[in-house]
Amino acid sequence: MAKYDRPVRAAVLHAHGETPAVEDFDLPARESGQALVEVLAAPLNPVDLAIAAGTFHGGGPKPPYVVGREGVGRVLEGDGLEQGARVYFDSPVAPVGSMAERTVIRETGAIEVPDGADDALAGCFGIAGLAAWLPLEWRAQLEAGEKVLVLGASGPVGQIAVQAARLLGAGRIVAAARSPAGLARAGELGAHEAVRIEAVDDLYEALRLAAGDGGFDVIVDPLWGEPAAAATRAAADGARLVQVGQSAGAEATIASRDVRGKKMSILGHTNGAAPYEVRAAAYRRMVEHALAGELECDLERLPLEQAGEAWARQREHPHRKLVLTP
DSSP states (O other): OOOOSSOEEEEEEOSTTSOOEEEEEOOOOOOTTEEEEEEEEEEOOHHHHHHHHTOOTTOOOOSSEEOOSOEEEEEEEOSSSOTTOEEEESOBOTTOOSSBSEEEEEGGGOEEOOTTOOHHHHHHTTHHHHHHHHIIIIISOOOTTOEEEEETTTSHHHHHHHHHHHHTTOSEEEEEESOHHHHHHHHHHTOSEEEEGGGOSOHHHHHHHHHOTTOEEEEEESOOHHHHHHHHHTEEEEEEEEEOOOTTOSOOOOOHHHHHTTTOEEEEOOGGGSOHHHHHHHHHHHHHHHHTTSOOOOEEEEEGGGHHHHHHHHHTOOSSEEEEEO
């Protein structure tokens, strides 16, 4: 199949540790089982920065390459995907990622986006949305009426997790984070109480009081480190802590009694470990909730030409989803 007829504008990384530069890039020809898509929205994620820094545990393409792990696009040409279909994808084919005018994706990982959904918002329910929804529904198997603690509740994953807990029937939702503004927003989205991590002398005691009698049944943890240790102490008998990230530290010191004595489960989660059918169903459910006005994600759209600015802002944890719109 012929190479695309002209270079595309794209955010290109030339060396690990650098900021991508927006420039022309030759798009390779697609192969069997792949599709050429026009990119409509490309969310930026912490994992993009880790890959570009060369520190991501799963590795990444060799520079130069186009950055971006996920996007929403319109199919221009494919084998199994219908031309004109709008799809969410998290499987771009190296060396061209999602932050480009057009890219090439693996068809097997694509999920059709429900009609009427905004492109940028639909992108938010991919990596970030699934990292919030699946820990509750798939890993912890949250039951109606259970008490949920969302650590790191000021970022996109945490704020979607607060709403997911509400939609999945949690009886009490507590948000914990460092940002006062982020915690206020979590309250607007459904959290019953907030704990500001940096404003308390004893985080365990603050979480215990916020949980009420019995402690938390489910904990969504993108932080690890000291917050996870305190949350473990505040957990209920039979609690499930789902570990999704390490923003507060790569290690945590947890007492044996706080796990064994409570018959507690610590469950690791990564989106890629979930079967495609599970991920696709959860993604579509989130978009449908968004279309019904029941699920939000604070986002900011930036043109592709401002990819360098978006990259710098992502390093500072913007507490909203930055989405490039080629």
